[in-house]
Amino acid sequence: xxxxxLANLIFPDAKDISYYEEKYPKRNLxxxxxxxxxxxxxxxxxxxxxxxxxxxNKKLAKQTGGVFFVRVxxxxxxxxxxxxxxxxIDSLKKFDLEPDEGMITETESKxxxxxxxxxxxxxxxxxxxxxxxxxxxxxxxxxTQEELNELRAKQEAAKVRTGYYGIWATxxxxxxxxxxxxIKAGEDYxxxxxxxxxxxxxxKHKDVIKGNVEFPENDQDIIIIKSDGLPTYHxxxxxxxxxxGTTHVLRGDEWLSSVPLHLQLFQELGFKPxxxxxxxxxxxxxxxxxxxxxxxxxxEAAASYYEEAGIPSASVKEYxxxxxxxxFENWRRAxxxxxxxxxxxxxxxxxxxxxxxxxxKLLDVSKNVISRYSAExxxxxxxxxxxxxxxxxxxxxxDKEYALQVFGIERGNAKPRKDLAKWSDVKDTISYMYNxxxxxxxxxxxxxxxxxxxxxxxxxxxxxxxxxxxxDKETWFNKIKNLAEELGYAREVKIYKAEPxxxxxxxxxxxxxxxxxxxGRQNTPDLxxxxxxxxxxxxxxxxx
RNA sequence: GGCCCGUUGGUCAAGCGGUUAAGACAUCGCCCUUUCACGGCGGAGACAUGGGUUCGAUUCCCGUACGGGUCACCA
Numbered sequence: 001x002x003x004x005x006l007a008n009l010i011f012p013d014a015k016d017i018s019y020y021e022e023k024y025p026k027r028n029l030x031x032x033x034x035x036x037x038x039x040x041x042x043x044x045x046x047x048x049x050x051x052x053x054x055x056x057n058k059k060l061a062k063q064t065g066g067v068f069f070v071r072v073x074x075x076x077x078x079x080x081x082x083x084x085x086x087x088x089i090d091s092l093k094k095f096d097l098e099p100d101e102g103m104i105t106e107t108e109s110k111x112x113x114x115x116x117x118x119x120x121x122x123x124x125x126x127x128x129x130x131x132x133x134x135x136x137x138x139x140x141x142x143x144t145q146e147e148l149n150e151l152r153a154k155q156e157a158a159k160v161r162t163g164y165y166g167i168w169a170t171x172x173x174x175x176x177x178x179x180x181x182x183i184k185a186g187e188d189y190x191x192x193x194x195x196x197x198x199x200x201x202x203x204k205h206k207d208v209i210k211g212n213v214e215f216p217e218n219d220q221d222i223i224i225i226k227s228d229g230l231p232t233y234h235x236x237x238x239x240x241x242x243x244x245g246t247t248h249v250l251r252g253d254e255w256l257s258s259v260p261l262h263l264q265l266f267q268e269l270g271f272k273p274x275x276x277x278x279x280x281x282x283x284x285x286x287x288x289x290x291x292x293x294x295x296x297x298x299x300e301a302a303a304s305y306y307e308e309a310g311i312p313s314a315s316v317k318e319y320x321x322x323x324x325x326x327x328f329e330n331w332r333r334a335x336x337x338x339x340x341x342x343x344x345x346x347x348x349x350x351x352x353x354x355x356x357x358x359x360x361k362l363l364d365v366s367k368n369v370i371s372r373y374s375a376e377x378x379x380x381x382x383x384x385x386x387x388x389x390x391x392x393x394x395x396x397x398x399d400k401e402y403a404l405q406v407f408g409i410e411r412g413n414a415k416p417r418k419d420l421a422k423w424s425d426v427k428d429t430i431s432y433m434y435n436x437x438x439x440x441x442x443x444x445x446x447x448x449x450x451x452x453x454x455x456x457x458x459x460x461x462x463x464x465x466x467x468x469x470x471x472d473k474e475t476w477f478n479k480i481k482n483l484a485e486e487l488g489y490a491r492e493v494k495i496y497k498a499e500p501x502x503x504x505x506x507x508x509x510x511x512x513x514x515x516x517x518x519x520g521r522q523n524t525p526d527l528x529x530x531x532x533x534x535x536x537x538x539x540x541x542x543x544x
Numbered sequence: 545g546g547c548c549c550g551u552u553g554g555u556c557a558a559g560c561g562g563u564u565a566a567g568a569c570a571u572c573g574c575c576c577u578u579u580c581a582c583g584g585c586g587g588a589g590a591c592a593u594g595g596g597u598u599c600g601a602u603u604c605c606c607g608u609a610c611g612g613g614u615c616a617c618c619a
Contacts, residue, residue: 041619076618145617152616161546162615190617199547215548226617233619257548257614278549281612285555290611322568326557329568351557353550354612361556361569371582410581419581447579480578493578511578523580 001176007133009180010140010191014126020243024113027245033066035247038099039237041073042084045295046091046303049252049282052320054097056279057250059345061100066247070102071240072117075230085117091303095313113244118236125231128239128269129191129224137268138224140179140189141171161199164192165219172221191225193235197264205259208248208277209350218260234261242271250277250347253354277347280354282323293357300357310385310423314340315366321345322365323355336372363421371416375407378420382407385423393427396434402533406433409529417525432519433533440542444520447512448505458487458513459543467543469536473528484510518542 027035036057040050054070061068070092072085081087085106092098101111109116132138141164143151148164155162171179172194183189197217205213224235231239241249256278266273284293284300293301300306306316321328321340331343370378379400386393397403407430410417419429431437449455465486466479481491484507490496496506515527518539524530531539 039619043619073619079618148617156545159545210549213548220615223617228617230617232617236619252613253549254613254619259548280550283612292612323556326567329557333568355556358555358569364569367581415582417581477578484578506578508578515579521580525579525581527578 001180003136003176004134006140006176006179007130009183010133011126011130014123014130017127017131020124020127024243024245027067029067030065032064033247034060034064035067035069035245036061036250037069037071037102037241037244037246039071039073039251040088041076041079042081042088043076043079044081044084044087045301046087047295048293048301048303048305048316050088051091051095051097051303051316052282052324053250053252053279054092054099055095055317055320056324056345056347058097058099059341059343060248060250060347062341063345067100067245069111069113069244070099070116071244072103073233073236074117074119075226075233075236077119077228077230094307095303095317118240119230121236121240122229124243125225125236125239126229129231129235132193132224132268133191137194138191139172139174139194139221140183141169141192141221141223142182142187142189143171144188163220165195165199165221169221188227190223190227192221193224193265193268195219195221195261195264196268197260203260203263205263205276207256207259208275208347209280210256210278210352213256213259215257215260218264220261222261234258234265237262238265238269238271241274242266242269246274248277248347249274250279253278253281277350280351283354283356285356290354290356292354300359307385308389310389310425311362311366311421312369312381312423315362315369315421318369319362319365322361323351325349326351332368367418367421370420371411371418373411375404375411378407378411379403382423382426386426390424390427396427396431396437405533406430409533410525419525432521432524433530435538435541438520438542440517442520444516445522446516447522448509449513455513455517458483458510459517461487462514463540463543467539469531469539476528476531480511480514481507514543 027033029035038050038054038057040046054068058068060066070088072088074080074084083106085103089103089105101109101113102116103109115121129138133140151164151168152162155168169192171192174182195218197219199216199219201217202214203217205215207213222234223232225231237249240246255276259276262276263273282293282301283290284298295301306313317340318328318332321343325343325345327346327349328343335342373381379397383394383397383403386397420426446455449458462480462483466483468475468479471479485491487510488504489510490503490506493506493508496503511527512522515524516522518527518534519530534542
């Protein structure tokens with residue numbers, strides 16, 4: 001009995017790897033094209049980090065004329081969640097990050113390098129595992145979970161490295177005959193990689209983001225095929241990214257320490273390894289400390305959080321790009337109207353250390369993003385959000401024509417309004433533009449002029465003598481000045497400031513009275529525009 | 545604990561041996577403005593620490609501290 005016999009005994013039906021090597025030929029892509037991917041697990045609640053990876057990967061693929069694909073890593077059935085794949089696909093869609101290849105629905109995919117779902121690639125992994133077995137580069141291992149736990153305990157007690165390696169790797173030294181005998185006796189086993197590494201040797205690796213990194217070689221005989229017949233991440237990564245032609249693996253920092261293992265796996269499988277780029281983790285401020293943003297503890301870790309909060313996906317992407325390349329901010333300032341597709345993302349300019357997720361900054365970015373939108377787009381997105389998350393707002397927005405006028409206030413000009421950071425801000429910002437949301441008898445907080453009689457006097461005189469909906473802005477404001485003067489107030493703020501004791505107030509105070517009476521608040525956009533939209537009847541009604 | 549990675553204002557960050565150490569957000573003040581949101585101007589605020597190397601270190605090397613990651617039949 002030799003290794004080949006052992007391989008045949010374990011995987012009698014597995015195909016020769018040449019079958020797959022031919023089935024998935026080298027991609028015919030231009031020089032420098034990057035083949036990249038995002039490889040999420042369907043464990044529920046798509047992580048914002050996945051969106052981040054997808055965004056960056058997709059940009060890289062686009063910039064280089066390459067391919068961006070999505071591969072679902074569902075090799076852990078225990079953690080798998082119903083609808084997990086759908087959630088991933090939907091999230092990517094919501095962020096406008098659809099892949100060139102990969103899963104497009106729960107069951108369907110597109111592209112010639114599939115399946116793009118690892119659980120469907122079982123026979124492929126088996127072929128490669130068999131190949132390793134036949135070369136003596138992998139072996140069956142018969143320990144039970146309990147025995148492994150005992151091994152660990154022993155190692156911990158002895159204060160040595162834990163794991164399955166060297167003298168601790170008992171099954172590594174089993175002869176083929178012994179292994180065959182155990183298998184034939186019906187003992188359970190898993191397949192382990194026979195690591196050629198030595199811990200006292202170093203390997204050097206150049207990470208695209210982190211730069212040069214030095215590690216001890218891997219000497220762990222890690223499991224490549226689990227007892228459920230599915231591969232572990234490490235083995236699947238090597239096989240899949242080889243077969244799918246991945247050129248660059250962008251993944252979270254937490255994988256950096258697996259690089260020695262992965263390089264070894266590629267080496268022993270005879271594959272050309274991809275370039276690795278380990279992206280810094282998104283962190284979160286936790287009582288003054290920093291920690292990895294966590295799906296379990298932090299709502300903002302979920303990609304869906306932003307949609308629910310009404311933060312446009314475009315804003316999230318801009319913020320993420322901001323973190324990825326600090327040059328983005330300047331680029332955006334110089335090119336306010338360009339699509340982010342035109343921004344030249346540089347992988348090697350990414351920050352090396354993790355950034356604290358800054359919601360305030362995100363909102364600021366978002367404010368600017370929304371300020372660039374047309375009234376039409378604000379309307380579309382706000383109502384789309386409202387239809388799902390805010391019934392009352394959805395109701396308000398039903399009258400599209402009017403809503404467009406409302407959203408058009410101080411928008412579309414050189415200095416657009418920047419008071420909307422998320423769609424959930426909308427209702428409060430525009431409610432007074434709607435009669436059924438405005439209670440003209442409510443107690444408002446006025447400014448300097450708060451005497452009820454004085455207020456009535458001002459509004460009454462305004463309506464009777466000065467108000468005309470057809471006035472242009474200059475005439476309109478001049479009339480308010482005249483109104484101020486007639487009532488004994490300074491018609492210009494400057495005059496007032498020169499001699500404040502001379503007047504009870506100035507034109508601004510008069511405006512405030514009109515503003516508060518009309519809108520219920522002291523801070524609003526341009527009052528003239530508001531009045532134009534409100535219309536004659538509403539104005540007269542509110543001011544009298 | 546072992547092994548990795550990191551540490552520039554409150555936050556994100558430029559910086560690659562000689563700089564008055566950029567910029568953005570936040571903050572404070574002023575200006576503009578009939579109020580806000582903008583916009584403009586300005587203020588305060590940083591190279592974790594100790595040793596080297598060097599004529600000179602934020603920048604290079606070593607140690608320390610702190611932070612993060614990783615050590616599964618999870619990815």
